[in-house]
Amino acid sequence: MLSMHAIKVEKLDKKFGDFKALDGMDLVVRKGEVYGLLGPNGAGKTTAIKVLTGLLKKTSGDAEVLGVTIPNKDITQKIGYMPQETALYIGLTVHQNLEFFGKLFGMDKAKILERETELLKFIDLEKWRDELVANLSGGMKHRVSLACALIHEPEVLFLDEPTVGVDPELRVSFWNFFSKLKEKGITILITTHYMDEASHCDRVGFMRSGKLIAEGEPQAMLKEAGATSLEDAFLFFARRDRT
Ligand SMILES: Nc1ncnc2c1ncn2[C@@H]1O[C@H](COP(=O)(O)OP(=O)(O)OP(=O)(O)O)[C@@H](O)[C@H]1O
Ligand SMILES: [Mg+2]
Numbered sequence: 001m002l003s004m005h006a007i008k009v010e011k012l013d014k015k016f017g018d019f020k021a022l023d024g025m026d027l028v029v030r031k032g033e034v035y036g037l038l039g040p041n042g043a044g045k046t047t048a049i050k051v052l053t054g055l056l057k058k059t060s061g062d063a064e065v066l067g068v069t070i071p072n073k074d075i076t077q078k079i080g081y082m083p084q085e086t087a088l089y090i091g092l093t094v095h096q097n098l099e100f101f102g103k104l105f106g107m108d109k110a111k112i113l114e115r116e117t118e119l120l121k122f123i124d125l126e127k128w129r130d131e132l133v134a135n136l137s138g139g140m141k142h143r144v145s146l147a148c149a150l151i152h153e154p155e156v157l158f159l160d161e162p163t164v165g166v167d168p169e170l171r172v173s174f175w176n177f178f179s180k181l182k183e184k185g186i187t188i189l190i191t192t193h194y195m196d197e198a199s200h201c202d203r204v205g206f207m208r209s210g211k212l213i214a215e216g217e218p219q220a221m222l223k224e225a226g227a228t229s230l231e232d233a234f235l236f237f238a239r240r241d242r243t
Contacts, residue, residue, distance in 0.1 A: 005064070006031045006156050006187035007052060012061035014047050014210075021047040023210035024061070034178060034188045036198045038234065039207030045191040046084055048207075049158045052189070053081045065156055077105060080154030084161050084191075086145040090134040094125060094144050097133060098151055105152035112151065119147040122177055138165045146174070150181075157181065159190040163197065175200050195230040204230070206237050213241040 007029035014022035021044045029035040037045050050056040051063055054071035063070040066078055088097050095116065102112035120126045123143035128136065133144060146162060159178075163171045175197065178188055190201065198204050198218060205215035214221065214237035218230060225236035 004031065005029065006033070006066060007035075007189060008062070008064040009048070009052070010062040012048070012051065012063055013059045014044075014051055014056060015059045020210050022051070022058075022061075025207075025211050027205060027212055027215075029187060029189055031187055032182065032185050033202045034182050034190065034200070036201035036204040037189060037191045037207055038193075038195075038198055038204055038230070043207040044210040045207055046160055047210075049081070049160050049189065049191070053079055053158055077152065078155045080149040080152070080157040082145050082149040082157075082159045082162050084164075086141050088133045088141060088145055088148065091132065093130050093132055094120070094136075095129045097144060097148055101148040102151045107152060115151050115153070116147075119150060123147050139167055139170060142166050143170070154186070156187045157189070159188060161191050161193065163192060163194060171197070198230050206234050208238055208241060213237050
């Protein structure tokens with residue numbers, strides 16, 4: 001099925017017991033867009049990503065990725081996911097981790113090696129290829145985690161706080177890389193608490209209590225809120241939502 005949208009969510013609910021982590025969430029992310037999901041701790045950002053990547057089952061509502069209703073096994077090949085808690089095998093080397101994720105996606109050895117060379121160059125860890133992940137610093141682990149999410153050349157990339165604990169210089173290079181991925185037509189849904197990063201997104205969506213309360217281009221959001229920072233804009237929209 002052809003779809004203009006990379007991600008489409010309608011009236012999405014996710015309950016944990018009686019608690020609604022997602023409460024009628026609506027979201028549309030266009031193909032090739034970098035969309036930033038912002039919101040306080042517990043707003044439901046990670047839950048939304050987990051439903052969209054098929055890791056959590058929705059309670060009700062609709063969720064589609066690339067025109068396919070989630071969960072769907074065939075779509076997982078086209079999805080890349082960098083979890084908030086890095087999910088690497090620390091007893092394996094960098095190379096073995098990349099190989100593991102490549103095999104998981106059915107890639108052959110030659111293709112994995114080709115992608116590995118490219119990705120290790122980007123994350124600047126070529127020298128660390130045969131080092132155990134356990135021996136890497138936190139920021140290095142983040143870089144490996146990003147490479148693992150990209151090994152199979154996904155069309156839609158979910159990045160859950162990919163730059164937490166990453167030094168400023170590396171954060172800049174992460175964002176340069178995200179722009180390169182965007183140029184290739186890859187869609188990115190990213191969560192972050194760094195508002196300076198959010199301004200790099202094509203559009204941002206503010207989440208609160210399991211739903212989207214406002215969205216738009218960063219500059220337009222500032223204008224609408226009469227704010228000079230996205231933090232202040234969030235407070236404006238949160239207040240408006242409550243009344
Ligand atoms: N497996 C679970 N069981 C019960 N409650 C859960 C579960 N996973 C998440 N929640 C709850 O759902 C709410 C949303 O959590 P979620 O992790 O999606 O927030 P978040 O927006 O990603 O926050 P953060 O910015 O801290 O990462 C929280 O109140 C959390 O406690
Ligand atoms: Mg989270």
